[in-house]
Amino acid sequence: MIVQTQYFRYDGEIKLQSGATLGPITLAYETYGQLNADRSNAILICHAWSGDAHVAGRHSPDDPKPGWWDDAVGPGKAFDTDKYFVVCSNVIGGCGGSTGPSSINPKTGRPYGLSFPIVTIADMVEAQRLLTDHLGIERWLTVTGGSMGGMQALQWTVSYPARVRSAIVLAATARLSPQTIALNEVPRQAIYADPNWNNGDYYGKTPPNAGLAVARMIGHITFLSDASMREKFGRRLRNGSEGYGWRFDPEFEVESYLNYRGHSFTKRFDANSFLYLSKAMDYFDLSYGLPSLADAFRKVTAKFLVVSYTSDWLYPSWQSKELVRALLQNDIDVTYVEIDSNYGHDAFLLEVDRLAELTRDFLRRVETTH
Amino acid sequence: MTLNGSRPDLDAIIELIPPKSRVLDLGCGDGELLARLIREKQVTARGVELSEANVRACIARGLSVRQGNIEEGLADYPDGAFDYVILSQTLAYLDHPIPVVNEMLRVGRRAVISFENAGYWRTRWRMFRGQGIGGDLCSGEVRARAITLPQFEAFAACMQAKIELVRLFAGDKPVRILPNWQTRVAIYVLSRAQGVV
Secondary structure, eight states: OBOOOEEEEEOSOEEOTTSOEEOSEEEEEEEESOOOTTSOOEEEEEOOTTOOSOOSSBSSTTOSSOOTTTTTEETTSSEETTTOEEEEEOOTTSSSSSSOTTSEETTTTEEOGGGSOOOOHHHHHHHHHHHHHHTTOSSBSEEEEETHHHHHHHHHHHHOGGGBSEEEEESOOSBOOHHHHHHHHHHHHHHHTSGGGGGGOOTTSOOOHHHHHHHHHHHHHHHSOHHHHHHHTTTOBTTGGGOOOSSSSOOBHHHHHHHHHHHHHHTTOOHHHHHHHHHHHHHOBTTTTSSOHHHHTTTOOOEEEEEEETTOSSSOHHHHHHHHHHHHTTTOOEEEEEEOOSSGGGHHHHOHHHHHHHHHHHHHHHHHOO | OOSTTOOHHHHHHHHHSOTTOEEEEETOTTSHHHHHHHHHHOOEEEEEESOHHHHHHHHHTTOOEEEOOGGGOOTTSOTTOEEEEEEESOGGGOSOHHHHHHHHHHHEEEEEEEEEBTTSHHHHHHHHTTOOSSSOGGGOOOOOOOBOHHHHHHHHHHTTEEEEEEEEEETTEEOOSSHHHHOSEEEEEEEEOTTOO
8 A cells, every 4th residue: 555645734823722823733644535416424543742743654565664553554454545535644743744843933944843832642632623624524433543533532532522423542541640741751851851851952962862762661661561571571681691781881782772663753753743742631621620530521522442452551541441430420421441451551452363353343333323 | 141142121221111201221231222212212321341342332322421440430420310220130140139229229219120030940940960050161151140029129129229120030921920930031120219318
């Protein structure tokens, strides 16, 4: 499946949740499959923290790597592009072609850096709504995503209840727990502590790669689980049988994995975007300013499929159960499954076969009811 | 369960639920009862089920179910959210039946409870021969409580629940005499007695 990234430009300004404004806005997006005649088969996939618009397929025949969720999106897959018109766009605040802190501020002619306004999950959804209008899609068959993508799916059902027939929310939450905020703050501190960060003003100079790499390593720990680390690395050494080296170089396989992941991340991700997106998640709380979480869903009409994973300690099952409770209190049609998996938070990307079965059955029901 | 695949209680439950009711099935298994209720009675159906495999089977049938332990409570559901809350062949496996049945009577106008009667003469005969109640230890079946008809009726009384309807079965046939000897499967429909909160 060969796909090209497209760009949608909105010349106006949007009002952000914080009260600030942002505009003009560019959104990078990709589409897969065909929109049907009555425009009823459109699925929006929202990406997580480090994702982008390139969810599946390859950009050219010799592209070495497919999109970030290629296992789940394509002909015959969980989100079947033979049946559905699938759209994925890079969030605002990101660095995958959409407007973010590394974009040029048209007012100054220089990259925004920290002058980029704080954006929230609701602001990301507002930008996606502009793209939705541009594509001529009145109502999404489903909006889906894992982690931060799941938060956007939830936000869609709340912000635009009439435009979402269903939501598939994977490994997510309706509001971040203090543990997860803590696990976002430490990576931010790692970036702040890198002198190259320079208060976000590093474009055209040396970027804060050391800080960003540490930040990403912490992230990878939270994406795995105790069990998956034991399975994947054990106490194995890189040198195998040579034994301990009695020095500080990375010797254990788990260390070299984290180092590799951390450093390769700096080649594709902007440190400021990393900061902005983590802050967007910290602020995410659908009950903010309301008496209870249930109050957030009063006008929601979408059907829900909520999935959590037993070993996910970043967005643990109790948070999905809390969400399900709030939905049930509003008499919303919700299906909840806790998938037994050792893969930790990463399970939403990896347990694709079990997910495919669920999405097929769930979407069939959404399509046949109103 | 231990009924050799025969579930006369399912037919009876379907018969007593009026069309287009709102129904919650606790411990809905693979969703057979809910699917039949939708097909035969056009009900609005919801289910709760503990096992991931069964939840998947329900979703494959196009049902709206949530994975969860019914003993962790039904607090999520508003008062009177359902016309009927069903607990089919599950009472015997509950650790704490009182809070579950209390909640059934809160979220539903009627509670439908079916169970195997431990007073059934064949069961007594098995006991008499020293064979015990329920499956063999080797069967892997989880620990179940033995419940007789008088025991259940005493339970309903202490729950201050009104017995609205009783259906008793030996095999596929209704029971007429000596109910606690003849009945293999019992279905009770309970409601909250008037004036009790």
